[in-house]
Amino acid sequence: xLSVARFKIEDRxxxxxxxxxxYVIVNKLPYFFGKPSKGDxxxxxxxxxxxxxxVKRIIRVASNKYFVIGDNKTQSTDSRxxxxxxxxxxxxxxxxxxxx
Amino acid sequence: MLHKxxxxxxxxxxxxxxxxxxxxxxxIYDPHLAQLAAHTVIRMVDLINELKSPxxxxxxxxxxxxxxxxxRYTAVKEEHAELCKHEIRxxxxxxxxxxxxxxxxxxxxxxxxxxxxxxxxxxxxxxQAAEELLEAVNKxxxxxxxxxxxxxxxxxxxxPTEREMVxxxx
Numbered sequence: 001x002l003s004v005a006r007f008k009i010e011d012r013x014x015x016x017x018x019x020x021x022x023y024v025i026v027n028k029l030p031y032f033f034g035k036p037s038k039g040d041x042x043x044x045x046x047x048x049x050x051x052x053x054x055v056k057r058i059i060r061v062a063s064n065k066y067f068v069i070g071d072n073k074t075q076s077t078d079s080r081x082x083x084x085x086x087x088x089x090x091x092x093x094x095x096x097x098x099x100x
Numbered sequence: 101m102l103h104k105x106x107x108x109x110x111x112x113x114x115x116x117x118x119x120x121x122x123x124x125x126x127x128i129y130d131p132h133l134a135q136l137a138a139h140t141v142i143r144m145v146d147l148i149n150e151l152k153s154p155x156x157x158x159x160x161x162x163x164x165x166x167x168x169x170x171x172r173y174t175a176v177k178e179e180h181a182e183l184c185k186h187e188i189r190x191x192x193x194x195x196x197x198x199x200x201x202x203x204x205x206x207x208x209x210x211x212x213x214x215x216x217x218x219x220x221x222x223x224x225x226x227x228q229a230a231e232e233l234l235e236a237v238n239k240x241x242x243x244x245x246x247x248x249x250x251x252x253x254x255x256x257x258x259x260p261t262e263r264e265m266v267x268x269x270x
Binding site for chain 1: 102103106109110115116117118119186189190194
C-alpha cells in the first residue's frame with residue numbers, strides 16, 4: 001500500500017486554494033504517527049455516500065472528531081451539514097498541489 | 101508540465117476525484133428559492149408598514165411588543181434578501197455558460213441589479229426596492245428557463261404578497 005495518493009479536484013468549494021482541474025497529492029503517513037490538526041487540508045471519505053471522496057480544511061478538533069469546511073464557504077457542503085468526521089474516514093493530508 | 105504529466109497518467113491510472121462542491125455533483129439549479137426569498141422580503145416590508153403606532157406614551161409592554169415584531173420582521177427581511185442574492189449568485193456563477201450569455205447579453209447587468217436591489221432591501225424599509233427586486237428575479241428566472249428550452253408563464257403567486265411569480269411550463 002502506497003503512503004501517498006493522487007486526487008483530482010472537481011468543483012469549487014475549496015477556491016481559491018484549490019481549483020477544479022487541480023491535482024493534489026495526499027500523504028497518509030502524518031496521521032499514522034500524529035493527529036490531524038486545525039488548518040490541515042485533508043481528503044476524506046464522504047460520511048454518507050459510499051466511494052466518494054471530499055477535500056476540505058480542518059477548522060476545529062474536538063474529542064477526536066474533526067470539523068471540516070470548504071475555503072469557499074458559500075459553495076461548500078461540509079461539517080455544517082454532516083457534522084464532524086472521525087479519523088478513520090481521513091485518507092490523508094494534502095502536501096502537494098499541482099495547479100491546472 | 102507536471103499537470104500535463106498527471107493528465108497523461110490519468111489515462112492509465114485515473115486519479116480518484118475529490119469533490120469540492122455540493123459533493124454529488126448535482127447539476128440541479130432552480131431560481132424558485134430566489135423568487136420565494138424575494139416574495140418574503142416584500143411580505144416583511146408589508147408587515148412592517150402595517151404596524152400601527154402605539155400612541156404617544158405607550159406602556160412598556162406595548163413598546164416591548166412592537167419592538168419584538170419589528171426585530172423579527174427585520175431579521176427575516178435581512179435573511180431572505182441575502183438568500184435571494186446568494187441563490188442568484190450560485191446560478192449565475194455555476195450554471196450559466198458563455199453560449200447563454202451570447203443569447204442573453206444583459207444577464208450580467210441584471211445580476212448586478214439584483215445584488216444592488218437586494219442590498220437596498222436589507223438597508224431600507226422600501227417597498228419599491230423590494231418589488232423591483234422581485235421583478236428582476238422574475239426576469240432572471242425567465243432567462244434561466246429559456247436556456248433550458250422551457251417557456252414560462254407569469255401568474256399571481258399563492259402567497260399574501262399577491263405579486264407575480266415566474267413558473268416554467270412543464
